[in-house]
Amino acid sequence: MPEVLEVELTRRGVARLVGRTVVEIEVTDPLVVQEGVDATLPGSTIAGLDRHGKQLVVLTDGPTVGVHLGMTGRILVDDQSAIGELARDLSERSTSSLRQARVSAAPQAPHPKQRHDHMGRLRLIGGSRSDHHRWDRWVLRLDDGTRVRFHDPRRLGRVVLDPDVGRLGPDVLTLRRCDLAAALSGRRAPLKAVLLDQHALAGLGNMLVDEVLWWCGIDPRRPAGGLTDAEVTLLHLTIRRRLGVMLRRGGSHTGALSPANRGPGARCPRDGDELARTVIGGRTTVWCRTHQR
DNA sequence: GCCCTTGTTACGCC
DNA sequence: AGGCGTAACAAGGG
Numbered sequence: 144m145p146e147v148l149e150v151e152l153t154r155r156g157v158a159r160l161v162g163r164t165v166v167e168i169e170v171t172d173p174l175v176v177q178e179g180v181d182a183t184l185p186g187s188t189i190a191g192l193d194r195h196g197k198q199l200v201v202l203t204d205g206p207t208v209g210v211h212l213g214m215t216g217r218i219l220v221d222d223q224s225a226i227g228e229l230a231r232d233l234s235e236r237s238t239s240s241l242r243q244a245r246v247s248a249a250p251q252a253p254h255p256k257q258r259h260d261h262m263g264r265l266r267l268i269g270g271s272r273s274d275h276h277r278w279d280r281w282v283l284r285l286d287d288g289t290r291v292r293f294h295d296p297r298r299l300g301r302v303v304l305d306p307d308v309g310r311l312g313p314d315v316l317t318l319r320r321c322d323l324a325a326a327l328s329g330r331r332a333p334l335k336a337v338l339l340d341q342h343a344l345a346g347l348g349n350m351l352v353d354e355v356l357w358w359c360g361i362d363p364r365r366p367a368g369g370l371t372d373a374e375v376t377l378l379h380l381t382i383r384r385r386l387g388v389m390l391r392r393g394g395s396h397t398g399a400l401s402p403a404n405r406g407p408g409a410r411c412p413r414d415g416d417e418l419a420r421t422v423i424g425g426r427t428t429v430w431c432r433t434h435q436r
Numbered sequence: 437g438c439c440c441t442t443g444t445t446a447c448g449c450c
Numbered sequence: 451a452g453g454c455g456t457a458a459c460a461a462g463g464g
Contacts (some may be wrong), residue, residue: 174460213460214460215460215461215462296460296461296462297459297460297461297462298459298460298461299459299460299461330453330454331453331454332453332454332455336454336455424454424455425455425456425457
């Protein structure tokens with residue numbers, strides 16, 4: 144589930160493509176890739192990579208192309224994930240890299256069955272299954288022979304011309320306290336719903352919102368505009384600190400409410416009470432009734 | 437086979 | 451008008 148951290152890691156992971164020229168486009172899924180992208184991009188040289196919230200922006204000497212990873216999108220450069228294989232837990236790291244090496248060497252081999260963790264969740268955003276070319280939605284060939292693949296099993300990712308980042312709220316990784324205060328002010332919707340609203344604040348997804356509110360001990364159901372000044376300050380500080388920590392650790396899954404700590408029956412890492420599951424803003428919300436108030 | 441999950445958008449209501 | 455809630459989308463997996 145790519146959120147702002149995965150997008151930022153992706154941006155850094157593909158930074159070395161700056162200066163390369165797109166030679167051809169080999170694969171396109173018209174649902175995922177906006178009409179016109181393929182016609183205008185070949186011949187263009189990548190000039191820079193920007194990001195606003197979850198929106199990745201590819202600057203070229205031709206068109207500006209927006210890449211949104213959606214729910215299951217990822218970028219692979221020569222069959223290597225742009226963010227590395229960070230979305231797995233540590234216990235499986237060694238076996239997984241072995242397996243990855245093996246399947247890369249034998250791309251025709253039938254893929255092994257998907258693995259799940261004990262909570263029954265999908266283990267990865269495609270995981271190390273870089274051999275699943277059937278989920279490639281967009282494949283570019285660059286002038287040095289590099290192949291860049293946009294891989295997206297569920298097809299909720301999007302590649303568009305001239306992405307409209309002006310409609311997004313302030314970026315959550317560079318958020319100032321006054322930006323946060325302005326985003327929350329006057330809103331009567333639940334705090335969680337506003338934090339998820341990309342027009343209010345750009346970058347937070349379902350897991351990161353739960354994580355941040357868990358750390359600062361605020362009830363996700365409270366009206367967003369009803370926070371005290373001290374709570375806004377605390378929320379701002381928590382967003383900056385926790386996102387910074389998780390970015391260094393490698394992504395959205397490295398928090399206190401990591402995927403393994405979100406399933407039914409999971410307990411609060413702070414006080415041991417069973418975590419509540421509530422639908423807020425249309426999304427499953429995991430939170431602690433004891434210390435989030 | 438029904439239901440869950442995700443981010444975004446479209447739409448209905450007040 | 452605009453804030454808010456809900457459903458739809460897609461598709462894999464329990």
